[in-house]
Amino acid sequence: MDLDVAAKTTLLKTIPHGLFICGVAEADVVNGFTASWVTQGSFKPPLVVAGVRSDSTSHGMIQRTGCFSLNVMEVGQQELVAKFFRPQAAVGGRLAEVPYRLGPLGLPLLENCLGGLECQLVGHVAAGDHTVFVGEVKTAVLHREGEALTLSHTRWTYGG
Numbered sequence: 832m833d834l835d836v837a838a839k840t841t842l843l844k845t846i847p848h849g850l851f852i853c854g855v856a857e858a859d860v861v862n863g864f865t866a867s868w869v870t871q872g873s874f875k876p877p878l879v880v881a882g883v884r885s886d887s888t889s890h891g892m893i894q895r896t897g898c899f900s901l902n903v904m905e906v907g908q909q910e911l912v913a914k915f916f917r918p919q920a921a922v923g924g925r926l927a928e929v930p931y932r933l934g935p936l937g938l939p940l941l942e943n944c945l946g947g948l949e950c951q952l953v954g955h956v957a958a959g960d961h962t963v964f965v966g967e968v969k970t971a972v973l974h975r976e977g978e979a980l981t982l983s984h985t986r987w988t989y990g991g
């Protein structure tokens with residue numbers, strides 16, 4: 832059976848995505864990166880699912896520590912989100928410019944966003960160039976209500 836690659840790409844690009852800063856921490860090293868492949872996976876317990884590039888720095892940190900945070904970004908914060916997918920001089924360099932605190936699980940929670948979740952890993956699927964991590968939401972902080980930034984607010988693409 833031949834895959835129609837063009838159809839596959841067009842159709843996968845129609846999947847709506849939010850834009851998040853995923854935070855990770857290992858010993859005294861913190862890091863954050865732009866994540867869009869994120870969705871809810873269960874009500875009880877509250878699970879979220881995140882696809883993370885296997886060759887990224889954060890991937891290894893999630894694997895080793897078993898946790899990650901998700902910061903929900905607001906419309907208008909595109910510039911800030913862009914900082915988190917650009918290369919950085921050293922791990923954690925992106926967060927050096929952005930106010931954050933460490934949550935109860937020790938994960939970076941940005942001060943200037945709609946809110947953040949800390950998640951503990953309950954499973955993963957490593958079958959491609961991204962690993963699908965499943966995390967249980969353990970802490971949540973709501974800074975303010977607002978319209979969340981999504982991929983459709985930008986000209987960026989990630990998917991297909």
Ligand SMILES: Cc1cc2nc3c(=O)[nH]c(=O)nc-3n(C[C@H](O)[C@H](O)[C@H](O)COP(=O)(O)O)c2cc1C
Pocket residue numbers: 862863864865866867868869882883884886887888889890915916917918961987988989
């Ligand atoms: C719009 C956009 C969405 C992205 N979404 C994801 C994603 O869902 N998962 C992922 O692993 N990388 C995603 N990336 C790429 C990472 O942000 C990028 O590889 C980052 O440099 C990884 O950082 P790290 O190596 O410090 O962990 C996205 C990039 C862009 C431009």
